[in-house]
Amino acid sequence: MKQINVKASKNYTITVDRAFENFKAQVLPLIKGNVVAVITDTNVEPLYYAQLESLLTGKTVCKFVIPAGEENKNAENYISLVNALAKAGLSRKSTVIGLGGGVVGDMSAFVASTYMRGVSYIAIPTTLLSMVDSSVGGKTGIDLDSGKNLLGTFFQPDTVYINLDFLNTLPEREVKSGLGEIMKYAFIDSRITPSDLQNINYEDLIVKSLEIKRDIVERDERESGDRMLLNFGHTIGHAIEKLYDYKVSHGECVLKGMAYAIELSEKLGFISAEQKETSLNFLNGAGVSLEKEFNISQIINVVKSDKKADGNTVNFVFTKGFGEGVIKKIDIAKLSECF
Numbered sequence: 094m095k096q097i098n099v100k101a102s103k104n105y106t107i108t109v110d111r112a113f114e115n116f117k118a119q120v121l122p123l124i125k126g127n128v129v130a131v132i133t134d135t136n137v138e139p140l141y142y143a144q145l146e147s148l149l150t151g152k153t154v155c156k157f158v159i160p161a162g163e164e165n166k167n168a169e170n171y172i173s174l175v176n177a178l179a180k181a182g183l184s185r186k187s188t189v190i191g192l193g194g195g196v197v198g199d200m201s202a203f204v205a206s207t208y209m210r211g212v213s214y215i216a217i218p219t220t221l222l223s224m225v226d227s228s229v230g231g232k233t234g235i236d237l238d239s240g241k242n243l244l245g246t247f248f249q250p251d252t253v254y255i256n257l258d259f260l261n262t263l264p265e266r267e268v269k270s271g272l273g274e275i276m277k278y279a280f281i282d283s284r285i286t287p288s289d290l291q292n293i294n295y296e297d298l299i300v301k302s303l304e305i306k307r308d309i310v311e312r313d314e315r316e317s318g319d320r321m322l323l324n325f326g327h328t329i330g331h332a333i334e335k336l337y338d339y340k341v342s343h344g345e346c347v348l349k350g351m352a353y354a355i356e357l358s359e360k361l362g363f364i365s366a367e368q369k370e371t372s373l374n375f376l377n378g379a380g381v382s383l384e385k386e387f388n389i390s391q392i393i394n395v396v397k398s399d400k401k402a403d404g405n406t407v408n409f410v411f412t413k414g415f416g417e418g419v420i421k422k423i424d425i426a427k428l429s430e431c432f
């Protein structure tokens with residue numbers, strides 16, 4: 094078992110474990126109240142819910158299952174969930190547990206942060222992407238018709254519990270998606286290097302990713318500065334995700350977005366042509382096509398509606414090569430230079 098301590102507006106511990114071995118010792122004592130709402134999705138529920146429920150000894154456990162997939166991280170499901178929590182009699186003293194990938198994580202944390210003005214929340218991420226990224230840092234939210242994550246809060250969990258065995262059932266495509274977010278860290282922090290992604294040790298990669306994200310979140314919890322570095326590949330990645338109507342995974346779209354960010358970094362002189370080639374080859378290692386499937390005007394239109402855009406400008410994250418990112422405000426029209 095490994096543990097990472099986060100000191101944010103709330104201090105909490107992330108436990109990286111196997112086979113739920115230390116769940117009872119590390120998580121059970123932190124669960125407030127006797128009633129626990131476990132929010133999960135239709136794919137994760139049959140795999141892991143029963144095991145989790147059996148570990149929640151002494152608690153009354155209520156199960157809430159949402160349909161799997163990004164298209165379900167929406168207002169309708171959010172309202173249904175909070176209504177179901179109220180119907181089941183969950184009080185302010187209850188705890189919400191999110192058992193699932195980033196979709197369940199964002200949705201359940203948003204429910205916890207708003208239900209009765211906020212109840213305790215415990216994250217149990219089950220995808221590689223949610224283990225290394227979305228379960229940490231306190232961003233919660235749902236998508237609106239006009240864009241991704243447009244309704245949400247900053248809300249830190251009481252604890253995060255990662256069971257590495259969840260990765261055994263993860264489809265190959267979701268593994269690639271998680272590797273995309275891990276590769277992102279290699280472009281902004283030197284603690285993850287390209288060779289770490291050649292001989293993969295998931296426990297090591299997950300712990301290093303969490304330490305990098307933890308350090309950034311501790312410096313800038315509300316994303317007014319350094320935390321924007323975590324958006325490397327995301328400005329265009331989110332636009333691509335929307336253009337695909339959320340049918341292609343977040344991590345795959347981020348990989349595609351990073352390819353654009355690398356090209357733009359070269360065009361604007363942050364890296365050499367050789368560094369660009371090395372970086373793109375590294376990204377290709379994730380096994381996701383980096384073909385440009387949309388034209389520039391389609392992407393620019395979506396970027397303009399991104400919550401991070403400010404009129405005709407956006408804070409864009411460039412790489413200065415492996416290990417170093419840089420944030421620069423640019424004119425959105427400049428994005429055409431990477432086409």
Ligand SMILES: NC(=O)c1ccc[n+]([C@@H]2O[C@H](COP(=O)([O-])OP(=O)(O)OC[C@H]3O[C@@H](n4cnc5c(N)ncnc54)[C@H](O)[C@@H]3O)[C@@H](O)[C@H]2O)c1
Binds near residue numbers: 226264
């Ligand atoms: N809050 C943040 O800081 C943050 C950061 C990054 C991404 N996100 C969000 O995370 C979401 C993407 O998360 P994701 O990639 O985990 O997607 P996801 O939650 O849709 O999970 C991917 C698929 O894997 C299935 N699944 C989950 N765990 C499984 C397991 N152990 N075995 C088998 N199948 C399993 C899910 O049911 C789903 O079909 C996006 O909505 C994105 O916006 C949030």
